[in-house]
Amino acid sequence: MTAPSLPLVPLPASVTLTDAAPYRPADPDDLHLTVTVDASTGGPESSSLQVTERGIRIMAADPAGAFYARQTLAQLETDGVYPAVEIQDAPRFRYRGVMLDVARHFQPVETVRAYIDHAASLKFNHLHLHLTDDQGWRIALDSRPELTEKASGTSALGDPGGYYAQADWTAILDHAASRHMTVVPEIDVPGHTHAVGVAYPGLVADPVISDHILETAEAFGGGIPTRGFPYTGFAVGFSSLKHDDPAVDAFLADVFGELAAITPGPYLHIGGDECLGTDPADYAAFVEKATAIVAAAGKIPVAWHEAGAVAGIHPSTVGQYWNFVQPQEGQDAPARAFATRGGLILSPADVAYLDMKFDALSPLGLVWAKGVTTLRDAYDWEPTAILDGVGEQQILGIEAPLWSETARDLGDLEQLAFPRIGAIAEIAWSPAAAHDWDSFAARIAGLVPRWRSAGIRIP
Amino acid sequence: MTAPSLPLVPLPASVTLTDAAPYRPADPDDLHLTVTVDASTGGPESSSLQVTERGIRIMAADPAGAFYARQTLAQLETDGVYPAVEIQDAPRFRYRGVMLDVARHFQPVETVRAYIDHAASLKFNHLHLHLTDDQGWRIALDSRPELTEKASGTSALGDPGGYYAQADWTAILDHAASRHMTVVPEIDVPGHTHAVGVAYPGLVADPVISDHILETAEAFGGGIPTRGFPYTGFAVGFSSLKHDDPAVDAFLADVFGELAAITPGPYLHIGGDECLGTDPADYAAFVEKATAIVAAAGKIPVAWHEAGAVAGIHPSTVGQYWNFVQPQEGQDAPARAFATRGGLILSPADVAYLDMKFDALSPLGLVWAKGVTTLRDAYDWEPTAILDGVGEQQILGIEAPLWSETARDLGDLEQLAFPRIGAIAEIAWSPAAAHDWDSFAARIAGLVPRWRSAGIRIP
Numbered sequence: 048m049t050a051p052s053l054p055l056v057p058l059p060a061s062v063t064l065t066d067a068a069p070y071r072p073a074d075p076d077d078l079h080l081t082v083t084v085d086a087s088t089g090g091p092e093s094s095s096l097q098v099t100e101r102g103i104r105i106m107a108a109d110p111a112g113a114f115y116a117r118q119t120l121a122q123l124e125t126d127g128v129y130p131a132v133e134i135q136d137a138p139r140f141r142y143r144g145v146m147l148d149v150a151r152h153f154q155p156v157e158t159v160r161a162y163i164d165h166a167a168s169l170k171f172n173h174l175h176l177h178l179t180d181d182q183g184w185r186i187a188l189d190s191r192p193e194l195t196e197k198a199s200g201t202s203a204l205g206d207p208g209g210y211y212a213q214a215d216w217t218a219i220l221d222h223a224a225s226r227h228m229t230v231v232p233e234i235d236v237p238g239h240t241h242a243v244g245v246a247y248p249g250l251v252a253d254p255v256i257s258d259h260i261l262e263t264a265e266a267f268g269g270g271i272p273t274r275g276f277p278y279t280g281f282a283v284g285f286s287s288l289k290h291d292d293p294a295v296d297a298f299l300a301d302v303f304g305e306l307a308a309i310t311p312g313p314y315l316h317i318g319g320d321e322c323l324g325t326d327p328a329d330y331a332a333f334v335e336k337a338t339a340i341v342a343a344a345g346k347i348p349v350a351w352h353e354a355g356a357v358a359g360i361h362p363s364t365v366g367q368y369w370n371f372v373q374p375q376e377g378q379d380a381p382a383r384a385f386a387t388r389g390g391l392i393l394s395p396a397d398v399a400y401l402d403m404k405f406d407a408l409s410p411l412g413l414v415w416a417k418g419v420t421t422l423r424d425a426y427d428w429e430p431t432a433i434l435d436g437v438g439e440q441q442i443l444g445i446e447a448p449l450w451s452e453t454a455r456d457l458g459d460l461e462q463l464a465f466p467r468i469g470a471i472a473e474i475a476w477s478p479a480a481a482h483d484w485d486s487f488a489a490r491i492a493g494l495v496p497r498w499r500s501a502g503i504r505i506p
Numbered sequence: 507m508t509a510p511s512l513p514l515v516p517l518p519a520s521v522t523l524t525d526a527a528p529y530r531p532a533d534p535d536d537l538h539l540t541v542t543v544d545a546s547t548g549g550p551e552s553s554s555l556q557v558t559e560r561g562i563r564i565m566a567a568d569p570a571g572a573f574y575a576r577q578t579l580a581q582l583e584t585d586g587v588y589p590a591v592e593i594q595d596a597p598r599f600r601y602r603g604v605m606l607d608v609a610r611h612f613q614p615v616e617t618v619r620a621y622i623d624h625a626a627s628l629k630f631n632h633l634h635l636h637l638t639d640d641q642g643w644r645i646a647l648d649s650r651p652e653l654t655e656k657a658s659g660t661s662a663l664g665d666p667g668g669y670y671a672q673a674d675w676t677a678i679l680d681h682a683a684s685r686h687m688t689v690v691p692e693i694d695v696p697g698h699t700h701a702v703g704v705a706y707p708g709l710v711a712d713p714v715i716s717d718h719i720l721e722t723a724e725a726f727g728g729g730i731p732t733r734g735f736p737y738t739g740f741a742v743g744f745s746s747l748k749h750d751d752p753a754v755d756a757f758l759a760d761v762f763g764e765l766a767a768i769t770p771g772p773y774l775h776i777g778g779d780e781c782l783g784t785d786p787a788d789y790a791a792f793v794e795k796a797t798a799i800v801a802a803a804g805k806i807p808v809a810w811h812e813a814g815a816v817a818g819i820h821p822s823t824v825g826q827y828w829n830f831v832q833p834q835e836g837q838d839a840p841a842r843a844f845a846t847r848g849g850l851i852l853s854p855a856d857v858a859y860l861d862m863k864f865d866a867l868s869p870l871g872l873v874w875a876k877g878v879t880t881l882r883d884a885y886d887w888e889p890t891a892i893l894d895g896v897g898e899q900q901i902l903g904i905e906a907p908l909w910s911e912t913a914r915d916l917g918d919l920e921q922l923a924f925p926r927i928g929a930i931a932e933i934a935w936s937p938a939a940a941h942d943w944d945s946f947a948a949r950i951a952g953l954v955p956r957w958r959s960a961g962i963r964i965p
Contacts, residue, residue: 086895087894088894090894090896090900091845091846091897108895137897140899141846313821313846339804342801342802342820342822343798343801343802345820345821347822359804361801361804362772362806363772363801363806386550387550387772388772389822431549435546435547435548435549435567436549436550436567438550439898439899440597440599441600
């Protein structure tokens with residue numbers, strides 16, 4: 048449907064190239080461009096864009112729609128010339144997210160700002176920040192200053208750490224809002240909490256030392272986790288908050304309560320994944336407690352899909368599915384349970400995790416999901432075909448997480464994310480009927496040189 | 507796509523009539539019927555149904571899907587013969603509701619049971635019960651026994667009242683569950699609360715006496731509302747809970763807390779409509795407070811669409827839109843605000859309110875929405891075309907309310923509901939692409955004699 052000469056990613060809902068003469072503005076910084084925002088013209092984030100010889104007209108349903116039409120426009124332009132087109136555009140899914148893990152490797156505000164710009168240019172509208180994990184606590188909370196004072200100094204691989212002071216947090220929120228992105232902060236409980244124990248050794252259980260810990264230490268370094276001391280390895284699932292301890296309840300109330308107060312968006316993510324160090328009954332009690340606190344604090348809880356098995360989870364909770372396009376044994380049932388709660392965000396690790404290796408020889412990235420995840424892997428999947436019982440009506444949206452075991456800085460993040468982030472953008476935004484690998488591959492090929500000249504590092 | 511000789515309402519997603527011989531069971535009570543439930547076969551509530559000369563096979567994704575396939579099967583049968591068909595079926599929207607107003611005219615448990623059966627046969631899966639209004643309080647709560655002791659004795663038009671004791675409530679919940687329906691109870695606040703003031707005169711403001719009250723009293727009787735005394739008229743918008751009163755806060759906490767504890771489903775409806783007797787700032791504070799209490803009590807709040815204007819409403823709240831297919835001035839913006847919260851249930855009054863007159867000469871029904879609402883009016887609308895910014899991704903589902911100013915008993919409810927309830931069932935269940943008035947009219951015409959012989963009163 049689209050000439051490959053137009054490098055549009057994600058593909059808009061409808062693109063009509065005309066034979067008319069293109070628009071050649073005399074001054075590239077002074078376009079004949081009219082933008083009208085009128086809610087009666089379509090659904091949320093929708094727009095129409097018309098380029099004629101005489102100039103450009105954007106009609107959008109809301110400011111986000113106008114912003115996305117401008118992103119389309121930027122992709123249309125070549126050497127100062129805009130082809131004559133008529134484009135109708137609207138997103139398939141209302142939640143389109145990217146996630147940065149700033150816990151395993153801390154990323155400064157300017158890196159987060161740059162990643163927001165990258166994601167927004169591809170019409171993503173949510174930035175999920177994984178703010179805490181075994182390797183560090185990354186957000187300053189007035190109620191618990193010890194967390195950043197004592198547990199933010201290091202990152203994975205022994206790299207330096209860091210944290211967002213309140214002014215940093217405000218800067219991130221402001222920049223995200225300016226790009227029509229909603230920030231979704233995550234405090235991961237009850238597992239992934241070794242760093243909590245660096246600040247408060249009394250709140251956590253002793254690490255569960257398994258073969259996985261020993262093998263991971265051998266393969267990647269980082270040592271064996273010890274309660275009260277920073278951990279810089281890659282192992283998962285060994286840490287847990289203590290159960291049935293009033294001091295832990297007070298901790299949960301403090302951190303989720305304060306986080307709710309400083310978060311303008313509707314969602315707070317409570318984690319809940321890979322709690323191998325937590326007894327299942329204790330895990331259920333934690334999930335119930337954490338989602339109840341978040342709901343009572345005026346937010347919609349989000350949790351990784353394992354939490355779906357907990358019958359008493361708050362029914363407004365949104366589930367985030369991280370298992371595979373073909374669910375492994377036992378992973379589908381808890382995820383499906385969100386179909387009748389707040390719905391699902393789909394992030395299948397074998398296609399949507401941007402931290403998977405794109406190339407077997409690169410030192411960047413991990414391989415646990417499917418070895419190498421190619422651009423085609425990232426593109427060729429259909430959200431409604433993954434979980435029985437989870438169709439359009441149950442899917443809130445799509446998210447591309449980027450975990451940072453191996454990603455030290457913006458260059459690493461860019462090399463892992465690009466070009467695969469374009470595939471997830473198209474899955475999240477474009478109509479299912481327009482899905483076509485050959486078309487996508489040609490359009491991405493047209494974008495890569497533009498990304499490179501904008502300074503984005505692409506493998 | 508479907509031969510009119512098959513009276514299937516709502517139309518399944520795909521129906522293939524074959525030339526093969528039909529199935530003629532020797533004993534109508536002993537079918538050769540195999541039912542398999544296998545989650546891998548499709549989405550929630552989906553099924554396939556195959557009839558051959560040798561018998562019937564149902565393959566369903568879940569027990570609800572098997573139940574709905576049985577409803578299809580019942581519509582297929584004529585004189586003990588089942589035509590040879592292949593049917594694939596799955597719902598368009600996940601929330602498909604009917605509402606009974608048991609406040610203006612109380613309805614006993616057996617009437618609610620019968621209405622559940624009617625609705626479930628048309629593949630509705632939620633029963634919204636409007637349990638409280640100016641005319642009466644209909645559910646016994648241990649925390650507030652005065653509500654039913656003092657404020658449940660009368661109905662509109664001076665008819666007798668009533669209420670559901672806890673055993674009645676359990677009976678309704680059980681019967682609904684047996685028909686795969688989730689009960690959504692509504693306690694309407696801060697307006698529609700004159701009955702609260704009959705039990706607790708100190709909790710409510712004095713009625714706001716307007717021309718509307720006087721005109722309604724003249725047209726329909728029921729007198730002028732007086733604080734502390736039962737009201738049996740049809741007027742709306744005159745009552746309000748008091749603002750900024752700790753006794754009212756305690757009341758809200760008691761009733762929503764206890765209701766949450768005795769309700770198995772995820773939703774609690776807080777009303778919030780037509781609060782003409784409440785100052786707008788006070789109204790906002792009420793909506794914030796009520797939705798926060800419901801969320802903290804472990805439920806997803808639902809509110810009528812006016813509440814969408816309240817910025818501080820709990821973000822998990824689902825909005826129920828009751829204005830028109832062409833929204834009146836100012837009604838669309840608050841409804842649209844739910845697009846980025848819990849989504850919307852659409853109940854446009856001019857097409858989906860089953861209490862509107864079906865016939866200008868009948869004493870049953872009201873006319874305020876569009877005069878007479880015909881079967882064709884009830885059928886010919888598209889949910890995604892009503893509110894800008896509210897498409898498939900924002901619509902949780904569809905609901906057909908039945909307010910009971912003029913409906914005294916099951917016969918009245920049936921005459922108002924049938925056959926229009928079939929139109930709303932099809933809007934909620936069937937694919938948009940299958941929408942066709944001629945086909946629908948023929949199929950409904952095939953069902954009407956069956957409904958009549960089942961004892962349903964149809965005009």
